[in-house]
Amino acid sequence: MRTIRRNEEWVFRLVLALFIVVVCGAVLLPFIHLLAVSFSSSAANAGGKVAFLPVGFHIKAYQFILSHRDILSGFRNSVLQTTIGTVLSLLLMTMCAYPLSKKIAGQSFIIWMIMLTMLFNGGMIPTYMMIKGLGLLDSIWAVILPFCITPYYLMLMMNFFREFPEPIEEAALIDGLNPIQILFRMVLPLSKPILVTMALFMIVFYWNNWFSSLIYLNKTSMYPIMLIVRNILDGQQLVNSGMAGQDTTKYISTASLKAASIMVTSLPIFILLPFTQKYFTKGALIGAVKG
Template sequence: MLYRKTKGYRVFMIFNFCLLSLVMLAIAFPFIHLISISFSESAAILGGRVVVWPIGFNIDAYLRIFDHPTILQGFKNSIFQTLLGTSIGLFMTIICAYPLSKTFLKGRKAFVLIVMFTMFFSGGLIPTYLVVKSVGLIDTIWAVVIPFCITPYYLLLMMTFFQGIPESLEEAAMVDGLNPMQILFKIVIPLSKPVIAAITMFLIVYYWNNWFNSMIYLNSSDMHPVMMIVRNIVAGADLASMGSGIGQNDLTTLSSASLKAAVIMVTTIPVVCVFPFAQKHFAKGVMLGAVKG
């Protein structure tokens, strides 16, 4: 649709541009501020002079991070946990959503109601912990992957998307001799790349930032993900080990604030770098899954 560029239209566009610019600035400013602090010297940070540009530029905070005894192991744990959790979660979501998208399935409405019920009510932390402990998953990687591999919202989102795929395609495939599993993996999944990309991004962000479940279910510090280490550093519980090797000259250029900012940026960048590659499919998948049904 074409709009005439009337005076009212121009005013609206200017207002819209200004509003979106303010929103973008509000989103970007915290990251810019953290980057500036992470590259600034201690005196400038303590004096409150660092806003959007580093003062006394140095990279000591980042060097100190990678000298930390457990930070690299934490990155390995987070990558493994994210890859494993995302793969299992995506597979389980697809396997559950596909049959629920079929209206001829007996008891479908009851299953959908059960799924929706869990969106509003859960068993709680203590019952969940007792169940995980009773099956022997405590202090294993499975304790932070299996109990949380299916999210009801993602399941309903994918189910809604599957319902929008024409049934004639599946009927034609059945005439050609394909069974339901072959139809799912050869026809439905290739047509569902947008919603799969969207849910994959959701799962990656969830498992990468999932420090709370690790704190509850993982007793061994060797298995803690990097976000658990970041939480300890930001809370001040792990700053001593990071600063144990700092000399007197380093104290003039390195502070706890710069260490915290550097750690936050280092652990945020991997997810930020992944998003642009899936942005096109991500936005399309969310919108299509929201309007079809």
């Protein structure tokens, strides 16, 4: 009997290991291929000789991209939008989710109205007219304020705060703290999992959000990095900095530039993920326990 169980466990572990290898391969191989393409020569890319190892290794594509005027300004704009947007989103969603997690007058109606916005929205044209009417066009607030409170993330935070131990809040009230002090001094320091989870969600969203900038921003100097990369991938502004001489185009292909652009813009998120993984998993599970 024990032998049968051991065999079953061994087969299960083997199947699980194979499944993990397949999933990891499906996720990592495209990035490995892009990395190889970005380091390969123009002739190798044109001939389709590049698979998962660079052919004709060089770093000219990265040198060209990192010295490109629009790329550097795009990085600056993306960091600014992502930082301000994430901090403001966490602040506003926390201030909204915490009171709604308590039994207050009109709680059900407010939550129902928030849920309604997940099913229906004003549409692109009314939203554009509202942004224009508020005078936010060609400003960083046009790509930040409309997304500060996301209903789905708000619901996750509400569910998390509902699970917060009430004795801690009652003890804080006895000590003379008001609800705002309880939130910032007691609740938030003990809510790292959900805060880090929401921060990661918002960072990825604001970092990848190029469509709003395309609609609301008219100045190239204000474009985020993802919109610039999108234009590069569409061939609209591929190498216009005056550096593209015969020596550059001889060794750098369009494929190398595109691959290098994708790798450079994805690197910040890749660096951030390992440091937030433990909080991300815990926060997502706790926030989704109750409706």
